[in-house]
Structure formats: C-alpha cells, structure tokens
Amino acid sequence: MKLSWSDVTPQWMYLNRRAFMAGSAAALALGGQAQAQALTARPSPLSTDEAPNSFEEITNYNNFYEFGTGKDDPARNAAALTTDPWSVEITGLVERPGRYGVEDLAPENALEERIYRLRCVEAWLMVVPWIGVPLASVLNRAGLRPSAKYVEFETLLRPEEMPGQRRPILDWPYREGLRIDEAMHPLTILATGLYGQAMPNQNGAPIRLVVPWKYGFKSIKSIVRINLREDQPMNTWQQMQPGEYGFYANVNPQVDHPRWSQATHRRIGAGLFAGREPTLMFNGYADQVASLYAGMDLRVNY
Amino acid sequence: MIRDLNDRLRRVPVPLVWVLGTIPFALLVFDAATNNLGVDPVQTIEHRLGRTAFYLLVAGLAVTPLLRLTGVSLMRFRRAIGVLCFGYAAAHVLSWAVIDMGLLWGQMGRDIVKRPYLLFGMLSFVAIFALGVTSNNLSLRRMGARAWRNLHRLVYPAAVLAGMHWLWAVKVNEMAPLVWTSLIVALLVLRVAIPRTRGRSA
Ligand code: HEM
Numbered sequence: 001m002k003l004s005w006s007d008v009t010p011q012w013m014y015l016n017r018r019a020f021m022a023g024s025a026a027a028l029a030l031g032g033q034a035q036a037q038a039l040t041a042r043p044s045p046l047s048t049d050e051a052p053n054s055f056e057e058i059t060n061y062n063n064f065y066e067f068g069t070g071k072d073d074p075a076r077n078a079a080a081l082t083t084d085p086w087s088v089e090i091t092g093l094v095e096r097p098g099r100y101g102v103e104d105l106a107p108e109n110a111l112e113e114r115i116y117r118l119r120c121v122e123a124w125l126m127v128v129p130w131i132g133v134p135l136a137s138v139l140n141r142a143g144l145r146p147s148a149k150y151v152e153f154e155t156l157l158r159p160e161e162m163p164g165q166r167r168p169i170l171d172w173p174y175r176e177g178l179r180i181d182e183a184m185h186p187l188t189i190l191a192t193g194l195y196g197q198a199m200p201n202q203n204g205a206p207i208r209l210v211v212p213w214k215y216g217f218k219s220i221k222s223i224v225r226i227n228l229r230e231d232q233p234m235n236t237w238q239q240m241q242p243g244e245y246g247f248y249a250n251v252n253p254q255v256d257h258p259r260w261s262q263a264t265h266r267r268i269g270a271g272l273f274a275g276r277e278p279t280l281m282f283n284g285y286a287d288q289v290a291s292l293y294a295g296m297d298l299r300v301n302y
Numbered sequence: 303m304i305r306d307l308n309d310r311l312r313r314v315p316v317p318l319v320w321v322l323g324t325i326p327f328a329l330l331v332f333d334a335a336t337n338n339l340g341v342d343p344v345q346t347i348e349h350r351l352g353r354t355a356f357y358l359l360v361a362g363l364a365v366t367p368l369l370r371l372t373g374v375s376l377m378r379f380r381r382a383i384g385v386l387c388f389g390y391a392a393a394h395v396l397s398w399a400v401i402d403m404g405l406l407w408g409q410m411g412r413d414i415v416k417r418p419y420l421l422f423g424m425l426s427f428v429a430i431f432a433l434g435v436t437s438n439n440l441s442l443r444r445m446g447a448r449a450w451r452n453l454h455r456l457v458y459p460a461a462v463l464a465g466m467h468w469l470w471a472v473k474v475n476e477m478a479p480l481v482w483t484s485l486i487v488a489l490l491v492l493r494v495a496i497p498r499t500r501g502r503s504a
Contacts, residue, residue: 061341069476072340122473124342169474240474259417259470261409266402268342272334275404 037198039111041131046187047115048284053126053269055195061268062202063120064221065170066155066162073164074202081161081222083206092152092228095143102206105141106133106192114189116212118219119251119283123265130210132191136184144180144228151183152176152233153209154225170236176220177233177247178211181292187212187285190223213285215249246302250293251283255302304373311375319379323386326354327393344401351394356468358387359430359461360485367492381437384457388434391427419470422463429460461486 052058062074087099115129139151157173159165165172182188191210192199199205204221211218217237227233237245244258253263264276282289293301330350333339339346362383365376403410414420433454435441442450465483472479 057341065474069472069474071342071345169476256416259419261413261416263409264406266342266344272343272347272401273404276406276409 039108039131039193039197041111041113041193041196044112044114047113047129048117048127050115050117050127052115052129052195057269058126058128058194059200059202061126063122063216064164064202064204066164066172066174066222067202068164069169077163078201078205081156081158081201081205083201083222086206086224088207088223089225090138090142090228091225093145093148093230094139094228095145097142100138100142102192105138105207106190110137111192112189114187114191114210114212116187116210117283118210118212118216119265119279121215121217121245121249121257121262123260123262123279124268125265125277125279126268128210129195130189130191131193131196132189132210134186135188135190135209136186138190138226139183139228142226142228147230148228149180149230150228150232151178151180152225152227152229153178153220153223154227155220156222156224171239173224174220174236175233176209176218176235178218179232179292182211182289185289185292187288213251213282213289215251217245218249248293248298248301250289250298250302251279252281252298252302253279254281255299308373308375312378314379316378316382319382320386323358323382323389326350326390344397348394348397348402351390351397352468355387355390355394355430356464356482358383358390359457359464360482360489362387363457363461363486363489363493367489367496370496370498371492385434385437388430388437391430392434395423395427419467422470423467426460426463426467429456429463433457433460458490461490 060075061071063071064074064078067074067077086102088102088105089097089099091097110133111131112133113129113131115127118126118128120126135151153176155174156162157165159172178188189210190207191204192207194200194203199208204219204223207223208221209219209223218235232247235245235247235249237249238247251262256262262279265279266276267274280286330347334343334347362380365380365383369375369377399405399410403413414424433456436445436450436453445453465479465486468479469483
C-alpha cells in the first residue's frame with residue numbers, strides 16, 4: 001500500500017485546498033515573507049489509507065500553548081516566529097554531540113510522507129500527511145552510546161515571539177521524552193513539513209516530533225534540543241498534573257483521563273451530526289507497537 | 303438622576319429583553335449557516351451556548367447588588383434574564399448530548415457520575431431547570447410566595463456550581479473561567495455585605 005495524499009484526498013478537497021494555499025501564499029508574500037517552501041517526499045507503506053484532514057483544518061486547530069490556549073491562537077500568533085536560522089542541539093549520551101541544522105537532520109532526499117492518525121488527549125482525532133524522517137536516522141547520525149536509555153526533547157523558549165510563554169500556565173520551555181525503543185521505532189518521525197510544504201509555524205516549525213500511537217501532546221513542536229540520558233526524563237504535562245498525564249501517554253480506550261473518557265473521540269471535519277468513533281488501542285497502531293509494552297501494566301504506566 | 307433612569311427603564315417593555323436575549327442564538331445559527339464556526343463546529347456551538355448561559359446567570363445575579371449599590375432597578379427584567387439563561391443552558395446540555403456525545407447514553411451516564419466537571423454542570427442544570435419551569439405566575443401562585451422564593455434561592459448554588467463546572471473543564475488555569483467565577487463569588491458576597499434597605503432608601 002503506497003498512497004500519497006493526492007491519492008486519498010477527494011478531488012474537491014484537493015482543489016479547495018489548492019485555492020486556499022494559493023490564497024495564503026499570496027497573503028504571506030504580501031506580508032513580505034518568503035513563500036512556503038515546497039517539499040517533495042516519497043510515499044511510505046506506514047501511511048494510513050484514511051483520508052487526511054484538509055490543510056485548513058490542520059493549520060487552524062492546534063494545541064500549541066506557546067502561542068495561546070485557544071485552538072485558533074497558534075494560527076493567529078505563530079507568524080512572528082523566526083524559524084531560520086534554526087539549529088537543534090544534540091547532547092548527552094551520544095558520540096557526536098553538537099548543533100545540527102534542520103537540513104542536516106532531515107535532508108530533502110531522505111524525506112518521506114507519513115499519513116498518520118493524530119489522537120489528542122482531549123478526545124478528538126485528525127489525519128495528517130506529515131513529511132519527515134525517522135527519528136532513528138537522526139539518533140544514529142549522532143551515534144547512541146549504549147548507556148542512552150531515554151530521549152528528552154525541548155521546545156524553543158522565546159517569549160518575545162511566543163506570547164503564551166509570557167504567562168506561567170506551564171513550566172516553560174515545554175519538554176517531552178521517549179524511551180529509547182520508542183524513539184527508535186520506525187513509526188516515530190521528526191517532521192519538517194505537511195501537505196507537500198515546509199511545516200507551518202503553528203504546527204511546530206521548523207522541526208517537530210510525531211509519535212502516532214501516543215496522545216498528541218507527546219509530539220513536541222519546534223524542537224531545539226534532543227538530549228540522550230540514562231534516566232527517565234520528566235515531561236511538562238506530567239510535571240504539571242501527574243495524576244492526569246503520565247510519561248507514556250499511549251492512546252488507550254481502556255484508561256480514562258480522570259476528567260473525561262478516552263473510550264471514544266470525535267473526528268475533526270466529520271460534520272455536526274457524525275457523532276463519535278471508538279478509540280483504538282495505540283490509536284490503531286497496536287500491531288506495530290504493542291510488543292514494546294509487553295508485560296507492562298498500562299493502567300499504572302499511563 | 304437615578305429616579306429619572308428608573309422612570310425610563312420602567313417604560314422599556316420586557317419583551318425587548320427577550321428579543322435581545324435571542325441575539326446570541328441567532329448569531330450562532332447565522333455562523334452555522336455561513337460555515338463560520340471554525341474547524342470544530344461541535345465544540346464551538348457547545349462552548350458558545352455554555353458561555354451565554356453563564357453570562358446570563360451572572361447578569362441575573364447582578365440585578366440585586368446593582369439595586370442595592372446604585373438604586374438602579376432592573377428587577378422587572380430579571381425573570382426574563384433567568385428564563386433566557388435556562389434556555390441557553392438547556393441548549394448547551396442538548397448540544398452536549400446530541401452533537402458532542404452522539405447520544406451514546408452509556409458513556410454519557412458513566413461520564414456524568416465519574417467526572418466532577420460534568421457532575422457540577424449537571425447539578426447546576428438541575429437547579430436552573432427547577433427555576434426555569436417554575437418561573438411563571440401560575441407556579442408562583444400555586445407554591446405560595448414563600449416557598450417560591452425559597453426554591454429560587456437555588457440560583458446561588460447553581461451559579462457556584464456552574465463556575466466550578468467551567469473551572470474543572472479546562473486543562474490549565476485560564477483567565478476566562480477564573481474571572482467569571484470570581485465575579486459570581488463577588489456578587490454573592492455583595493448580596494450578603496450590603497443590607498437590603500440601602501437601595502430602597504436611595
Ligand atoms: C448536564 C449539564 C451540563 C453538561 C453535561 C455540560 C457539558 C459541558 C461540556 C462537555 C463542556 C465542554 C468542556 C470542554 O470542552 O472542555 C462544557 C463547557 C461549559 N459549560 Fe457546561 N454542561 C452542563 C451544564 C452547564 C451549565 C448549567 C452551565 C452554565 C450555566 C454551563 C456552562 C458552561 C461553560 C461556561 C463552559 C465553558 C465553555 C468554554 O470553555 O468556552 N454548563 N459543558
């Protein structure tokens with residue numbers, strides 16, 4: 001199964017989106033900014049055959065508290081973010097620590113398109129045609145030391161351009177972490193684009209994590225640091241509410257969030273009367289990832 | 303000057319409040335018809351209805367403190383404000399049941415008893431419902447003024463519960479629910495702090 005987003009997107013949506021993208025590109029040009037850079041990526045067998053959400057939906061419904069807590073705040077406020085120059089510092093238990101450019105980590109000729117389901121902890125779902133490279137390729141480039149058991153990620157801290165960081169609603173900068181086997185899993189990617197173009201700022205430009213079997217908050221955006229370590233790192237949401245958010249945050253319909261059920265979700269874009277869909281174990285990726293958690297009690301390790 | 307204002311207010315027909323009160327609903331219908339509810343229309347509808355109900359609850363609670371503090375009387379409009387609040391709260395709950403939960407009765411029942419924010423909302427709504435259905439003259443006559451007034455004191459717990467419902471629903475401490483719930487608490491405190499007679503003598 002090798003599908004790309006033009007195969008699974010209905011024609012009318014595609015046309016709509018083209019019109020929309022032309023419009024936003026024109027708006028960007030008027031604003032004196034560079035036009036969104038086009039990216040080419042090869043399709044991947046790991047993509048879902050579900051229809052992706054529209055570009056408009058994906059770029060106007062974001063949880064990116066650095067730009068505000070409203071779903072449309074990032075689209076409104078993220079334009080001011082400077083993403084070039086950008087470097088990602090790889091530190092800790094690696095052979096070749098240092099600062100890497102986005103181009104070094106995700107060179108154009110290595111880009112793959114990964115159409116993934118994205119299940120938010122707030123019980124909604126989207127399908128996004130990401131473009132990126134396996135995180136494993138990046139970690140291998142830096143050279144893992146045998147003692148590296150966990151990866152820690154950090155988002156940019158720049159309150160001048162990220163108005164949400166001026167209020168202490170979370171402990172900035174945002175941090176996330178993965179166990180090394182999760183990080184090296186072929187489904188885990190660092191994404192630098194979506195829908196054939198460079199990552200829109202509100203979706204985590206210029207480079208972000210995507211882990212499709214975990215709740216969306218694990219997929220940290222606008223990464224500036226990747227740190228390899230021996231002990232389990234603390235992620236921002238767990239630090240804030242340890243009873244509600246754990247380290248693993250695997251999508252799991254049987255383990256509810258204390259304040260709402262995770263058994264079902266709403267699919268964004270499905271219409272007013274579409275109702276809810278059952279949530280799938282590991283967001284539908286159980287075949288590929290369930291073995292990572294064999295023998296673990298997922299009620300305790302939520 | 304206040305007497306002048308009150309005189310003028312007395313000439314405002316109550317039905318005008320009803321008409322004004324339907325504007326938020328009309329805007330919601332208009333936005334729905336013109337595809338202007340954003341990427342997640344379900345959530346937009348549910349939240350806007352809930353917020354409107356909440357604002358009307360605050361407006362209703364503000365009538366007495368306003369009278370006692372300034373002598374301006376909006377008493378004539380209070381019942382309309384209250385019934386409008388009931389209407390929006392009912393629409394909010396309906397939107398939750400139908401378009402958000404898709405009438406999954408089992409999950410709805412489990413959610414309400416398990417989730418504090420839904421339980422607070424439900425209790426608040428039960429109270430608002432009781433006030434809404436007894437807000438007519440017939441109920442007032444049947445129940446007698448004293449019992450009716452006692453029942454309608456439920457608006458105080460209903461307001462506090464609605465504030466808790468909103469506070470418990472959000473993921474991080476956001477400004478809006480904090481500000482609005484503080485306002486409710488302030489209005490209740492004012493009611494206790496300012497004795498009944500002052501407004502009358504002003
Ligand atoms: C059975 C009763 C009720 C149920 C099931 C219910 C359900 C809900 C739900 C599901 C949300 C959305 C939470 C979220 O998206 O995170 C919500 C939000 C809200 N509800 Fe209710 N609710 C009820 C009663 C009430 C009442 C009586 C009021 C006010 C008088 C109210 C006011 C609000 C407000 C202000 C919000 C927040 C909207 C926003 O964030 O913009 N609710 N409610």
